[in-house]
Amino acid sequence: MRTVVVTDPPRADAETVDALAAHGVATVHEAMGRTGYLGPGIRPVHLGSRIGGTAVTVLSWPGDNLMIHIAVEQCRPGDVLVVTTTSPSTDGMFGELFATALQHRGVRGLVINAGVRDVAELHAMGFPVWSAAVSAQGTVKATPGAVNVPVSIAGQPIHPGDAILADDDGVVCVPREDVPAVLEAAEARAAKEAATRAAFRRGELGLDRYGLRDRLPAMGIEYVTWS
Amino acid sequence: MRTVVVTDPPRADAETVDALAAHGVATVHEAMGRTGYLGPGIRPVHLGSRIGGTAVTVLSWPGDNLMIHIAVEQCRPGDVLVVTTTSPSTDGMFGELFATALQHRGVRGLVINAGVRDVAELHAMGFPVWSAAVSAQGTVKATPGAVNVPVSIAGQPIHPGDAILADDDGVVCVPREDVPAVLEAAEARAAKEAATRAAFRRGELGLDRYGLRDRLPAMGIEYVTWS
Amino acid sequence: MRTVVVTDPPRADAETVDALAAHGVATVHEAMGRTGYLGPGIRPVHLGSRIGGTAVTVLSWPGDNLMIHIAVEQCRPGDVLVVTTTSPSTDGMFGELFATALQHRGVRGLVINAGVRDVAELHAMGFPVWSAAVSAQGTVKATPGAVNVPVSIAGQPIHPGDAILADDDGVVCVPREDVPAVLEAAEARAAKEAATRAAFRRGELGLDRYGLRDRLPAMGIEYVTWS
């Protein structure tokens, strides 16, 4: 691993990211052609938040949070800190002291493919976290890693400056250069979903709305009455 | 797999199912001789609901929600949709648009041995869900499966029309023909539990109430004082 | 296994345990030199509680809660019941009837390396539980085990009378004889954390506060500008 801290990567445009965040993780994931999702293993510690921001990425050694200390300094208002480890770990690498420092810098939340602790305090101070685990297990500050390099969670690449959106469905990453196009696609999808929602409320069926009914016989699906 | 949609299976009697639902999952599971439980892997997405209804069953290909679209049309007021896949999957096969369509038809909730998404929206609209995962990962509508065939979750067979009860402890399935007898057994058990609860509040011990104390020596259990 | 019930083990001093509990699991774990934590697999069923007490330990056969019945009688005000099984199990060994009996005796909560049920009722009655699973699956009372013997959860030994502290971060065990020293260490750590919190609120960085910045070059960490 190249033990490097990359400073001042370009960020996705803040206003566009904010507009995108309003659409929610599932809609944005669909708008990207069903890509970008960090998987069901990264969950909100508390339900009820929805945030968007730009990624500052951290690659840490398991059981070691040295690189998070370094990353704090690289954070700006509107960022989301994204942390992963070089091999799987559930240790509690992040707690309320880190959150205090990040809130001071205007960071909107944490996405971590490892553990967090002080979760009652994090909730009380309004700092939202999406993590792979909750664990009180403490860590050391002994082994180097990297900040603002490309990382990958659940098969999904994340580059510094990418848009990170998170809500109760989990986390999605939108590549920086795609943010404007994805916003457009998300708005189109949201409009379409609104129309479908209205139709479903009137009793229309997806079977008809999506033109599925006529395709069923060719798929070999037959209807039989209970006997 | 026979790719079939079975229409109009007989349902367990709605009133009896409602009476049964009041007893809660753990009591009904005990009343059935400790059977019918769908296991600790199926959890409520939000705590605090308790429902009962009759099963409409769906067997889907992983990553594909075509059969849920077909199943919506087979649902009636008082049903609970029960979905499983032919091999393990965490994909988000179900979201708020489906829930909108099901609420229109009077469906009481969803039990799914896979993933759901839009969970903030599902909670806001009051549509309770028990699932194996929360995932934004979207699905296609390409591969056939079956509706209203027998399925199995965690070793527990579920037939269309069976009673499905769900609360914070998970989900239990009561075979349609057993519903009246299980209601009787659940009422008997609830009465017994009420008496035990009262006794425990007075300080009686299970050791005495269940006649265990006298059996301990034969089991080889000895009491020793700390030294 | 020696099938034994040890009566009247000495307990950690109640007042010291209460003082320790106020510091929270993560702080106490750090104060013990990062030991004592029961791991991320033991989670609160409901978020929002923080308790402390003295351990009454139970070693049960999987699928069998006989020994919990025996253990109830050994509990005193200020205890926390700690249950594990001889091999991994998720069965719902504990429910609201047990909680009723324990509340009568002044027990403060349950830590169980297996499943619990009646979790809505447990929450309503204010009996906090930390468990490895929620499961309605019932158990029998057929096979002996032990009460108040040393047990181990997630590699952490727990002796009867040890201090058990639990909150939203999980559970930590403090050996009985170490409780006074750990309280002192926890108070020192809390004071240090308060100073750090204040510094971070003013914008100081951990990188500087912990003297890390000067050590980075020796670790081979280099800063590069994005290109």
Add this chain to the structure above:
Amino acid sequence: MRTVVVTDPPRADAETVDALAAHGVATVHEAMGRTGYLGPGIRPVHLGSRIGGTAVTVLSWPGDNLMIHIAVEQCRPGDVLVVTTTSPSTDGMFGELFATALQHRGVRGLVINAGVRDVAELHAMGFPVWSAAVSAQGTVKATPGAVNVPVSIAGQPIHPGDAILADDDGVVCVPREDVPAVLEAAEARAAKEAATRAAFRRGELGLDRYGLRDRLPAMGIEYVTWS
């Protein structure tokens, strides 16, 4: 659970089962329309066996092998013992003494959704086992279950007398009444596979053989040259 031992269930025809076994698990699973597979969680303890036989089913309490003792007596030459538990367990419920008794009765192997032990000895005596775990953890004989009732593993129902086929790919169950038809389908599939194998050896592509190439544009798949 009804604690019952069903005697003398009808078995699938032995000769047909033997003919079917020759085709291997994957081919038979395909011949059944991709059903009947007990999932990737049931694995051979040692690679290199391929067996077929008729199911004697056992439903046991976790950590308890009483019902296996009862089931031995129900076994006949050509049977395969199929064991599952009422809740998940990895305990070593079966070892070489059981295998000795079963070999005496002409039983061909064991399929168990739990643990086995003495696996070196089982291999030495030529008794093949497919299991969810290997574990030395011993069990008791205290709690009743059932023999020759329908059970379910990985969502797959298994009835006494069904054909059980097992090889390095795992285990498949063929319902007793379907055995002749599945044999026919398996033979047809094997013939088709032989032709495909010969074609592939000559360099033909599946893309052409299965008529996929023409469908790719409609699926939106485009070919682009590396740039």
Add this chain to the structure above:
Amino acid sequence: MRTVVVTDPPRADAETVDALAAHGVATVHEAMGRTGYLGPGIRPVHLGSRIGGTAVTVLSWPGDNLMIHIAVEQCRPGDVLVVTTTSPSTDGMFGELFATALQHRGVRGLVINAGVRDVAELHAMGFPVWSAAVSAQGTVKATPGAVNVPVSIAGQPIHPGDAILADDDGVVCVPREDVPAVLEAAEARAAKEAATRAAFRRGELGLDRYGLRDRLPAMGIEYVTWS
């Protein structure tokens, strides 16, 4: 954690350990009253070995093998190295260079609750390993731990000098002071098993040999003929 290296702990008597090892893990576990087993999560990397020796214990930080380097020096002929980590890790902490050093010192094998690598080379050189994982992921030498302190794997305490027995069923630990008594109990059990084996070969049933048949009606087990 106290970062300490304890030198020259007393070992269980070598000859008695060797006699015990001949009985195999499952038999010794039973002879100890079904205790001492390190669980199904610790598996032989290659099947076919059976060893016994005295424990040198190591407690390491995850992703860090510094303490194994220290432990090598503490090993004597007849020892087995037993390694665990302060939180779960699958990293490859041990490879053929360590095995070369240990073979030079007469160490009989490795038991590790984490990962190993160079497994082809380990097999070629005849150094048997039981581990929680195989992983090429390398580790650092940065964070202290402890050697020859009590550790715990799968709820089982292990002290330096305890007897460690390992075969294809996994690993069992016998407390040093219990080794002579456990050898006696294992010999008694082996004799009993030999008699049972002979009886089973003659066709006797466990149902009769263990006196179970008469107890079945009281357990509520009834026999019914297939209908």
Add this chain to the structure above:
Amino acid sequence: MRTVVVTDPPRADAETVDALAAHGVATVHEAMGRTGYLGPGIRPVHLGSRIGGTAVTVLSWPGDNLMIHIAVEQCRPGDVLVVTTTSPSTDGMFGELFATALQHRGVRGLVINAGVRDVAELHAMGFPVWSAAVSAQGTVKATPGAVNVPVSIAGQPIHPGDAILADDDGVVCVPREDVPAVLEAAEARAAKEAATRAAFRRGELGLDRYGLRDRLPAMGIEYVTWS
């Protein structure tokens, strides 16, 4: 997802890849600064192979092997097929017919982050496989994906044409452009390991060879005699 097939990506130089393969996965992973490893979840189906080749990558829908059919045509002698899915799946997407087609084209093996089947046949024909699961569960050919796009397994990016090395320790990916430098580093490391091996065979300790002994006091590690 862009449903695309990229043709003729540049490959790492075949001879250099072959030279690299001789060093084994663990050594190459170390030579890359402890990067590139696909994690302990990808295991050889049979132990005893060591291969190297250039990646043809496949991104498939779960339960669907359409894209593998397309990928076969893109394979050349010296390639290794690398398959992953858009969400986790254990289905048996690959069997001996595919292996027959790939052997015809000179492909050296398969790395798949999902399931394989026909594993006895694959072994018999000498086609080595590293996979996340073995499963007979069949798949469909209905949903598009991509061939020769960047994919990621266990946080490790893999580009078409990268060098893939696999042995009993798992799989490592070396970026195409880094192959010559990594070969050099691997040779240097192998030489160093040979010297260390010789030293360890003479009884030298890692503690001394790596200069660790003098650093122990500063780390707070103390030696104490057993008391």
